[in-house]
Amino acid sequence: MLKKFLPHPMLTPTLLVVWLALVNKVTPGNVLLGLIIGIVIPAMTRPYWPDRPTVHRPLKVIEYILIVIWDIVVANVEVALIILFKRNPDIHSHWVCVPLELTSPEAITVLAGTITMTPGTVSATLAADGGSILVHCLHTDDPDDIRASIKSRYEGRLKEIFQ
């Protein structure tokens, strides 16, 4: 019964918080409206989102977000330095194939997004069976190093969170 009305229990509070932040004012009316939105949207989009991703260790999520924000700042500076100070012939771009141990679609989506936002890498496409991800590196002399750092820094943590 509860599952029918709240197919994604975490989505309702998330939508409520986003709604309150959007209107920028916390009043009883806004909370009520936010709750209605938080219940109606998950119910309406349920057919497109059949599985419920399970988050096992919520504290790890915060750790992951902080690590990614820090990496984004580092990535920005690194890419800016490459753009400004490397001559074009010195920029060695590589395609890197990263085999995945993650299986849940949500976890892979988060990983792909993280890869795009962080140091010198853009995720391009997945293998047809979802078993590995193709990553484009702006500049690296050691593609294996990139693969190892993606696996240990992000995939390991996502595995703890989602599986």
Place this chain on the structure above:
Amino acid sequence: MPLIAEILIAFFLVVGGVFGLVGSFGMLKLRDTMQRLHAPTKATTLGVGGVLIASMIYFYVDTGKISFHELLITLFLFLTAPITANFIAKTYMQAHIRPEDLPGSERDYGWSLYSDPPGDRDEQDQ
């Protein structure tokens, strides 16, 4: 407005402006589309981020209230930027890159841009 707040706001605006400029310059300078994708997905994130932090400080000092809109813009940016980059990358690869130019997928199936996912063929046969 206290001087320290003005200095902070100015600092974040300048940082944001510099990164935005570098990101746009990267679009001009880099050689092919895959390389150019790196400039807007990264350098520009900090560009927008700097302006948003400056905006939060300004409204906090000016009105005494914390504004959540900047956090939301950050959230939406983090959701949309990787997806846009992924779409551009896929479109470009479809048109300009042959599967032979890419490393293998180390799986039984090739990259999803060029090969069918497992199960598709079985369904067509039935």
